[in-house]
Amino acid sequence: xxxxxxxxxxxxxxxxxxxxxxxxxxxxxxxxxxxxxxxxxxxxxxxxxxxxxxxxxxxxxxxxxxxxxxxxxxxxxxxxxxxxxxxxxxxxxxxxxxxxxxxxxxxxxxxxxxxxxxxxxxxxxxxxxxxxxxxxxxxxxxxxxxxxxxxxxxxxxxxxxxxxxxxxxxxxxxxxxxxxxxxxxxxxxxxxxxxxxxxxxxxxxxxxxxxxxxxxxxxxxxxxxxxxxxxxxxxxxxxxxxxxxxxxxxxxxxxxxxxxxxxxxxxxxxxxxxxxxx
Amino acid sequence: xxxxxxxxxxxxxxxxxxxxxxxxxxxxxxxxxxxxxxxxxxxxxxxxxxxxxxxxxxxxxxxxxxxxxxxxxxxxxxxxxxxxxxxxxxxxxxxxxxxxxxxxxxxxxxxxxxxxxxxxxxxxxxxxx
Numbered sequence: 001x002x003x004x005x006x007x008x009x010x011x012x013x014x015x016x017x018x019x020x021x022x023x024x025x026x027x028x029x030x031x032x033x034x035x036x037x038x039x040x041x042x043x044x045x046x047x048x049x050x051x052x053x054x055x056x057x058x059x060x061x062x063x064x065x066x067x068x069x070x071x072x073x074x075x076x077x078x079x080x081x082x083x084x085x086x087x088x089x090x091x092x093x094x095x096x097x098x099x100x101x102x103x104x105x106x107x108x109x110x111x112x113x114x115x116x117x118x119x120x121x122x123x124x125x126x127x128x129x130x131x132x133x134x135x136x137x138x139x140x141x142x143x144x145x146x147x148x149x150x151x152x153x154x155x156x157x158x159x160x161x162x163x164x165x166x167x168x169x170x171x172x173x174x175x176x177x178x179x180x181x182x183x184x185x186x187x188x189x190x191x192x193x194x195x196x197x198x199x200x201x202x203x204x205x206x207x208x209x210x211x212x213x214x215x216x217x218x219x220x221x222x223x224x225x226x227x228x229x230x231x232x233x234x235x236x237x238x239x240x241x242x243x244x245x246x247x248x249x250x251x252x253x254x255x256x257x258x259x260x261x262x263x264x265x266x267x268x269x270x271x272x273x274x275x276x277x278x
Numbered sequence: 279x280x281x282x283x284x285x286x287x288x289x290x291x292x293x294x295x296x297x298x299x300x301x302x303x304x305x306x307x308x309x310x311x312x313x314x315x316x317x318x319x320x321x322x323x324x325x326x327x328x329x330x331x332x333x334x335x336x337x338x339x340x341x342x343x344x345x346x347x348x349x350x351x352x353x354x355x356x357x358x359x360x361x362x363x364x365x366x367x368x369x370x371x372x373x374x375x376x377x378x379x380x381x382x383x384x385x386x387x388x389x390x391x392x393x394x395x396x397x398x399x400x401x402x403x404x405x406x407x
Contacts, residue, residue, distance in 0.1 A: 257342065257384055258381065258384050262381065264377050265377040268373045269374060272373065273302060
């Protein structure tokens with residue numbers, strides 16, 4: 001009896017099925033693969049016990065530390081962890097909130113307004129500042145690891161573990177990753193988010209955050225956020241020594257009402273003076 | 279800095295400057311001291327009320343309108359008292375008072391801090407979902 005060769009599609013299907021994690025013994029039912037992140041694969045799954053969808057991350061190695069790290073970070077812009085455990089094959093997994101929305105790179109493709117881009121950036125930076133204050137670092141911040149929800153909520157995902165190398169365009173040049181390398185990635189994220197043409201002050205903020213030498217970057221995330229806030233309030237940013245004409249234009253646009261009032265006062269006084277001398 | 283303090287300082291300075299411009303009119307030079315004091319006091323009152331308003335309402339437009347209104351009102355009172363003594367100077371007093379009040383209103387909205395609400399930042403005021 002001759003054996004018929006397996007077609008490519010059947011082989012692909014078999015490869016996919018054998019790669020799927022065995023969730024027997026857990027409360028989760030696998031639905032679909034969502035994406036592949038740092039050291040693991042993320043699936044859409046259903047929590048049978050609570051009857052709700054979840055995002056299930058199965059780690060390539062036994063790294064329960066990642067789940068513990070994120071579980072420590074309770075922040076509105078950090079995806080909350082529901083549960084963590086081990087699969088029968090020994091791999092670690094954790095279940096987290098399934099965010100309905102778009103990844104930041106796809107969200108930006110829809111051309112949101114500059115103010116909206118800065119709002120999203122600030123939310124990401126606030127989450128990072130919160131994590132740094134608790135001794136955690138991200139290690140792999142990039143647009144693919146930020147989700148913008150249906151109602152504008154922002155979530156930073158895929159918090160890194162030891163061994164994550166980072167993504168080249170967002171990775172700091174130094175060998176060891178720390179809070180300063182997160183600031184570099186934040187600068188790269190800002191550069192990615194900026195519209196074209198971008199205000200020179202914001203370009204300078206991104207440049208300073210991405211300085212090759214860690215000492216030349218912002219000392220921490222709140223310092224970077226303070227510069228963004230200064231820009232939004234129409235004040236001068238620390239990262240850029242602006243030309244005089246630019247400072248004047250900024251002063252004018254920030255104090256237009258005051259300058260008009262002072263001019264009105266001068267005109268009134270002059271008119272009254274000459275009228276009185278008639 | 280407290281917005282009321284900002285209003286008072288701004289009102290005193292602008293009121294004094296406005297009063298000092300009377301020096302350019304030779305007929306008013308003999309009474310420049312009284313004009314300076316009255317104008318400074320008027321500015322201080324406009325600043326006080328504008329600063330108090332700025333603590334309650336954060337709106338540059340409304341701040342300017344209130345300041346201008348108060349400036350006009352107090353300038354009218356000063357002009358009325360002045361008119362009782364002799365020739366009236368309503369326009370000369372009220373128009374600069376109106377604009378000075380608007381500037382004071384602007385400053386109180388843009389400069390100074392508003393006290394946080396009583397419930398904010400109270401230790402132990404946490405809630406769980």
